[in-house]
Amino acid sequence: MDDAALAAERLRIYALQDGAVRARTLAFCLRIGLFDVLEERPLTSEELAERFGLAPRVYPTLLAFLAAQRLIERGPDGRWRNTPTASHFLVRSSPRYVGGRALLFDGFYEAIGHLDTALATGRPWTPAGQHDMFAGFSPEEQRWFAEGMLANAIHGGEALVRTVDFAPFRRLLDVGGGPGGYTIAILRAHPHMEATIFDLPGVDGIARENIERAGLGGRVSFATGSFFDDPLPRGHDVLLLSSILHDWEDDDCARILRACYEALEPGGTIVVTEPMLADDFTGPDHPSVSGLTMALLGGRNRTRREIAAMLEAAGFRDTWCGPLGEQNSTVTARKPQLRSNEGPVLDSG
Numbered sequence: 457m458d459d460a461a462l463a464a465e466r467l468r469i470y471a472l473q474d475g476a477v478r479a480r481t482l483a484f485c486l487r488i489g490l491f492d493v494l495e496e497r498p499l500t501s502e503e504l505a506e507r508f509g510l511a512p513r514v515y516p517t518l519l520a521f522l523a524a525q526r527l528i529e530r531g532p533d534g535r536w537r538n539t540p541t542a543s544h545f546l547v548r549s550s551p552r553y554v555g556g557r558a559l560l561f562d563g564f565y566e567a568i569g570h571l572d573t574a575l576a577t578g579r580p581w582t583p584a585g586q587h588d589m590f591a592g593f594s595p596e597e598q599r600w601f602a603e604g605m606l607a608n609a610i611h612g613g614e615a616l617v618r619t620v621d622f623a624p625f626r627r628l629l630d631v632g633g634g635p636g637g638y639t640i641a642i643l644r645a646h647p648h649m650e651a652t653i654f655d656l657p658g659v660d661g662i663a664r665e666n667i668e669r670a671g672l673g674g675r676v677s678f679a680t681g682s683f684f685d686d687p688l689p690r691g692h693d694v695l696l697l698s699s700i701l702h703d704w705e706d707d708d709c710a711r712i713l714r715a716c717y718e719a720l721e722p723g724g725t726i727v728v729t730e731p732m733l734a735d736d737f738t739g740p741d742h743p744s745v746s747g748l749t750m751a752l753l754g755g756r757n758r759t760r761r762e763i764a765a766m767l768e769a770a771g772f773r774d775t776w777c778g779p780l781g782e783q784n785s786t787v788t789a790r791k792p793q794l795r796s797n798e799g800p801v802l803d804s805g
């Protein structure tokens with residue numbers, strides 16, 4: 457490595473080391489609405505400090521940080537404005553807004569303090585992992601979590617409809633569909649389709665708001681319950697599990713997949729999309745970090761082969777693994793057709 461490359465690598469390591477400060481500062485800026493305000497009109501340093509009540513010993517370094525991250529820049533008149541990156545991804549009204557992820561991680565800050573123990577012991581920070589987490593959410597926490605999921609789904613949903621052709625299907629069951637981001641992407645791409653979103657009680661209200669806002673109210677129904685205890689709605693020829701299996705240990709995944717198998721129409725397709733690891737564990741970046749979060753909270757990120765094996769074990773056939781994705785990867789499989797008196801068999805089509 458020459459000196460320039462060494463210096464660049466040293467700075468990359470620095471950014472890994474002080475990532476917590478970066479993450480919390482970004483979450484703070486999102487929470488006070490800094491990018492939303494700058495989107496409306498550029499401000500001088502002093503105007504910005506006054507608008508947000510930022511102390512003189514704080515705001516110069518905060519502005520310098522945001523400028524160094526290429527999130528704000530000074531215009532010719534010296535006023536601060538959003539860079540195109542911030543306008544796209546950090547302004548609430550943008551269709552590409554991903555700020556909910558920053559606030560999601562920020563809300564896990566206490567938990568993240570236990571990451572070293574989780575990595576050392578291999579156990580999640582609460583004994584029952586995500587069983588504890590989802591069951592314990594207040595309505596406010598359900599909403600906070602759902603906004604983080606929605607941020608992921610904007611880009612995850614676009615990638616999914618490019619990877620899987622939903623055109624042959626009529627009725628989608630989005631199991632653990634949360635705020636409905638993936639249902640929205642699929643139904644927008646396929647105007648002939650209808651969907652049911654199944655999730656825990658309370659989450660349905662949040663999904664309903666998003667579905668209405670997307671103008672899809674007439675095409676989506678909502679059902680509530682637990683995929684561990686309650687039968688899933690019937691009458692669907694395609695079933696989606698988006699970022700569900702990675703929340704759970706293998707035995708819980710087997711229970712969820714059993715429920716999915718029972719609910720899906722014979723010949724129907726199950727689609728699993730979530731962050732997955734390379735078969736040789738060489739990345740990618742986002743799924744590996746997401747996997748560390750799962751190590752902390754419960755569940756784990758798996759390889760596409762592991763997901764395919766789980767689907768086969770649940771009785772699905774014809775597994776197909778999509779390309780390794782920088783955010784999500786996708787694995788699909790089919791429930792065999794039933795022929796009278798024969799039990800499940802593979803159909804030929």
Ligand SMILES: C[S@@+](CC[C@H](N)C(=O)[O-])C[C@H]1O[C@@H](n2cnc3c(N)ncnc32)[C@H](O)[C@@H]1O
Pocket residue numbers: 590605606609631632633634635636637638654655656659681682683684697698699700703
């Ligand atoms: C990681 S989120 C994924 C949400 C959505 N599929 C997406 O990708 O945007 C997991 C979802 O599973 C739901 N969930 C957790 N436990 C559940 C259970 N026992 N039954 C049904 N849904 C559950 C949560 O409420 C949450 O919406």
